[in-house]
Amino acid sequence: MASHRKPRTTRPHSPAVGVTTAALASVTLLSAQAPSAQAAPAPRQSVEDVQKQVDRLYREAGVATQKYDRAKEATDGQRRKVGRILDDVAKRTAEINESRRELGSFAAAQYRAGAVGPTATLIFADSPQDYFEQSHLMDRLTERQRTAVADYETKRAAAAKERAAATKSLERLTASQTELRTSKRTVQDKLAEARTLLDRLTAEEKTRLEKLEREREAEARRKAEAQAKAEKARAEAARQKEEAAKAAPTPSRPGTSAPKPSTPPPPSTGGGSSYAAKAADVLAFARAQIGKPYVWGATGPSSYDCSGLTQAAWRAAGVTLPRTTWDQVKVGTRVATADLQPGDLVFFYDDISHVGIYIGGGKMIHAPKPGAYVREESIYYMPIYGSVRPA
Incomplete structure (x- = not known):
C-alpha cells in the first residue's frame, strides 16, 4: 500500500559533481601551463661571449662617434656659413632700402615740380628697370637717376640670390643636425647596451673577464716588445753602417791631393722643419x-x-x-x-x-x-x- 511505502527522502544536492568538475578544470589548466613552467631558462652567455659582444658594441659606438664627429663638424661649418649669408642678406636689404629712399627722393622732387605720374609710379613698380626702359620715360631721367635705378636692380638681384643661398644652406644645416642627433642616439644606445651586459655579470664572471683582459694585454705587450727589439736592432745596424762609411778612406785619383774632410753640418735646432x-x-x-x-x-x-x-x-x-x-x-x-x-x-x-x-x-x-x-x-x-x- 502506498501508505506503507518507505518514504523517499530528498537529499540535499551533493557537491561531488561540482568538486570533480572543478578538479578536472584545475588539472586541465595546470596541464596547459606545465610546459611553460617547466621550460628551461635561456642558457647564460659565457664570459668570452660577453667580452666579444662588449668589444663589438664599443667598436660600433666608435663608428657612430666618428659619424657624430663628422656631422658636428658639418653642422658647425654650415651654421657659420648660414650666419655669414644672413649677415650679407641683411646688408643687401639695407642697401636696397637706401636705393629705394634715393628713388623716392627723385619722385618727391618731380612731385614738387608738378611731374608726379611716371616717377611716383616707378616707386611701386615690381621692376623699375622694365618701367624705365620705356623710351618716353628714359628721356626724362637724368644720368644720376638712371644710375640709381640700375644700382637698385643690381642690389635687388644680389639680395634675391643670397636669400636663395641662405635657404639651401638652412636645408643642409637641418640635414646635418638630423644626422647629428641620430649618431648621438646610436652612440648612447650602444654604450647603454654594453653597460647592461657588464652589469649582468656575477662577481665571479667579472673576475674571469678581468683575467681575459689581462691575458689580451699581456699578448699585446709581448708583440710590442718584439717590435721594440726589431727597431733597436735596425737602429744599431744603421749606426754601424754610418760609422763604417765615415771610417772608410776616400780614394784619390793620381796627380791629385787627397780631398779635405768636409765640415759636418751644424746640428738641427729642432725648429719644427723636420x-x-x-x-x-x-x-x-x-x-x-x-x-x-x-x-x-x-x-x-x-x-x-x-x-x-x-x-x-x-x-x-x-x-x-x-x-x-x-x-x-x-x-x-x-x-x-x-x-x-x-x-x-x-x-x-x-x-x-x-x-x-x-x-x-x-x-x-x-x-x-x-x-x-x-x-x-x-x-x-x-x-x-x-x-x-x-x-
Whole structure:
C-alpha cells in the first residue's frame, strides 16, 4: 500500500559533481601551463661571449662617434656659413632700402615740380628697370637717376640670390643636425647596451673577464716588445753602417791631393722643419694629456675621443688634421707597421673606427673608449688597419 511505502527522502544536492568538475578544470589548466613552467631558462652567455659582444658594441659606438664627429663638424661649418649669408642678406636689404629712399627722393622732387605720374609710379613698380626702359620715360631721367635705378636692380638681384643661398644652406644645416642627433642616439644606445651586459655579470664572471683582459694585454705587450727589439736592432745596424762609411778612406785619383774632410753640418735646432721635430711636439702634447678621460665627441682640453686627441696633438706641431679617423687616414704618406716612427698615426679595425699616436717600441698614446683614460698601450691590443705619416 502506498501508505506503507518507505518514504523517499530528498537529499540535499551533493557537491561531488561540482568538486570533480572543478578538479578536472584545475588539472586541465595546470596541464596547459606545465610546459611553460617547466621550460628551461635561456642558457647564460659565457664570459668570452660577453667580452666579444662588449668589444663589438664599443667598436660600433666608435663608428657612430666618428659619424657624430663628422656631422658636428658639418653642422658647425654650415651654421657659420648660414650666419655669414644672413649677415650679407641683411646688408643687401639695407642697401636696397637706401636705393629705394634715393628713388623716392627723385619722385618727391618731380612731385614738387608738378611731374608726379611716371616717377611716383616707378616707386611701386615690381621692376623699375622694365618701367624705365620705356623710351618716353628714359628721356626724362637724368644720368644720376638712371644710375640709381640700375644700382637698385643690381642690389635687388644680389639680395634675391643670397636669400636663395641662405635657404639651401638652412636645408643642409637641418640635414646635418638630423644626422647629428641620430649618431648621438646610436652612440648612447650602444654604450647603454654594453653597460647592461657588464652589469649582468656575477662577481665571479667579472673576475674571469678581468683575467681575459689581462691575458689580451699581456699578448699585446709581448708583440710590442718584439717590435721594440726589431727597431733597436735596425737602429744599431744603421749606426754601424754610418760609422763604417765615415771610417772608410776616400780614394784619390793620381796627380791629385787627397780631398779635405768636409765640415759636418751644424746640428738641427729642432725648429719644427723636420718630421722628427714635429713628432717631438706631437708626443710632448700627447703625453701631457695622459690621464684625461675619453669622452666621445670631445676635442679637449679636458677630455678627448680618439681622433680628437690626434687632431689636437698634431695641431700643437702646426699641422691641421681633419676631424674624423676616416679623413685622417687619407692624410700624409702610408707606412708599414714595421717602418713606424714616433708621431705616426696608427688606425685600427676594418671600419677605421680608432686611431692612436705611435711613440716607438710598439706602443702608442690613445684615448681608448668610454670609461677609460688617455694612456700608453701596445698597438697590438687591437687589429691594425694601417698607418700614416701626416707630415
